[in-house]
Amino acid sequence: MPIKNRFADLHADITAWRRDIHTHPEILFDTHRTSALVADKLRDFGCDEVVTGIGRTGVVGVIKGKAGSSGKVIGLRADMDALPIHEQTGLDYASQTPNAMHACGHDGHTAMLLGAAQYLAETRNFDGTVVVIFQPAEEGGGGGREMCNDGMMDRWGIDEVYGMHNWPGRPVGEFAIRTGPFFAATDLLQIEFEGLGGHAAKPQETVDTTLMASHAVTALQSIVSRNADPIDRIVVSITSFETSSKAFNVIPQRVQIMGTVRTMSAEMRDLAEKRVTEICQGIAATFGGVARVDYQRNYPVMVNHDAQTEFAAEVARSVSGQCDEAPLVMGGEDFAFMLEERPGAYILVGNGDTAMVHHPEYNFNDEAIPAGCSWWAEIVEQRLPLAS
């Protein structure tokens, strides 16, 4: 029982949906066209309930099985948003919107979950309820968090949630997963150093913020190199350094630096927040200035639950023959919010030898569609089996 035959039939349709979404990418919560397309399709498939506007532009569809005696409800989630990247794939269905591109394959995720929804609505070979979740703003906006905050889990009584991401570099349609922490927590740093601006010819009359901020960037390296347990995983990257004036002869009053902190455990996350604050304030004081530290906790560590991971891997093996142990990923994923609310698991499906995600030449591999759809369908049919 590898790929379901029905998905071979539907492969061309699902590919066409995917390419249509690819041509019309939308950023963060602005997934209006995509959401409408998803809602229309779900209604066409005969979903029992289709609700839009969950988590602003998210869409939820409900499909009831032939039987409902189990009382169980499984959530299946895809993301719909694109990235502010200018596409350079040269595809005939490339993005028609400048500086917007499906460079992370959410077009594929959405199309695959639509395909699975069509199959599940046609066959309904399960005992319980499936909730298909289409979220906006995975790429930094926390669309998953917004959907949870709208009470989605309780409203539909969801017991477990599952998610999937395509993975360049893995053979097409081959799965990989790991239990426990999987994707990193991604926190955002914004630090403003304030000193005393002045004439660059009279540094003695100033409190130089460029020197202060440079020392802070150097000192922030010590969180990873000195404070963190070397066995644990952590990244501190300063990504932006901006002076409040742009001149050759002015010492700026303010410097703002931005960056990100990635961690895999609560301990490292707490440590990073504490040390970032101490280091920046201490360094600023050293040079006679002040630092205003805005440490914003964004996506939490995405933690796969043991039992659901084991089950998801079993299903993947039934679809593709094998399922590897995935490596830890220092990227973040806002499915983490859903996994904080309900047990569940997130799996990677191979996208073949393509450019990396977030690259202007990346493209979702339509050959992964049958495996991805089959995994969704099998999750439901194996987790909510009909009494034979």
Add this chain to the structure above:
Amino acid sequence: MPIRNRLGETHADVTAWRQHLHAHPELGFAEHETAAFVAQTLREIGVDEMVTGVAQTGIVAVIKGRTDTAGRVIGLRADMDALPITEASGVDFSSKNHGVMHACGHDGHTSILLGAAQYLAETRNFDGTVVLFFQPAEEGGGGGREMVNAGVMDRWGVQEVYGLHNMPGLPTGQFAIRSGALLASADEFEVVVTGKGGHAAAPHQARDPNLAAAHILLGLQSITSRNVDPLHASVVSVCALHSDVDTHNVIPQTTRMTGTVRALDAGVRDMMEARVQAIATATAQAYDCVAEVTYTRGYPITVNHPDETEYAAAAARAVAGDVITDTPPVMAAEDFSYMLEARPGAYIFLGNGDNGTLHHPAYRFDDNAIPAGCSWFVELVEQRMPAH
């Protein structure tokens, strides 16, 4: 079959040996009394062959099983040396050798292996040969390397090697192991920065090696924080900085920096060596100084072999029931790594309870761990070379 009855009976004797060794600690390659005691005990035990003076103060002894139909040979290893620490444990058998202390439990390791040897020589309930290695100078002297270089593996035809180390913080008698990298490599580096000395009131006439060294120290932080894959563990620690003057008014001619580099992956180790070289050399140049870098590779990564890790865990399970098989790696180093480079094998941790930390003056080896340690060695021999 947990602890063997006979090893319960010999517990008091082995404890007495341990406490005797504890009272008479000796530093690396100077374990003369210790080696004499071990040799005398092995003679009384009735080993079939013994060679002393291997790698200066090491001992190799052979115990033959009741039969030898398959030519199997297993090596079991303990370390004998103590540390240059003044004991403050308060035990009544404290070190009589002031400034030297068994603060790493090698007294325990040696006694446990003697206890196992006694049992094996009494019972000989195995088909093959056991080779006992009592090595000198684990604490930095590379006694394990010297034993391997002396040809012990080939001379006695050893096919697999096993060792154990007590582990503070783990409940006494609890075993913990992992396949793959268990302990780090430990390399040393020395950077001699040469500038131009001069009067501290006239820095413009000098080229300050202290400033260059300080910047090198900061730059070295970026190896772990920027260069190493965050999923890999690494440590760079600068441990000493000395300028060639000790005054308030002289800019030195040279400044010397020493430190250590730790890694759990061979590729990471290579890259870190290259980065230490590059950062020190280029940074010194930036301050118009010259850096001379001496990078010395110390103990290699201690890598447990997958199959032998399984065997070691199986023996531990037979002794203690529950075994931790995914214990996190430790950034300390261990010269059993040389034996594991020469032969397949595994190294296991044995819980020492809450009795202080290794290399601390108040550390205490827990004699209650002895029966579990002896049983593990015995079990390993009897499982790997079952009697007919």
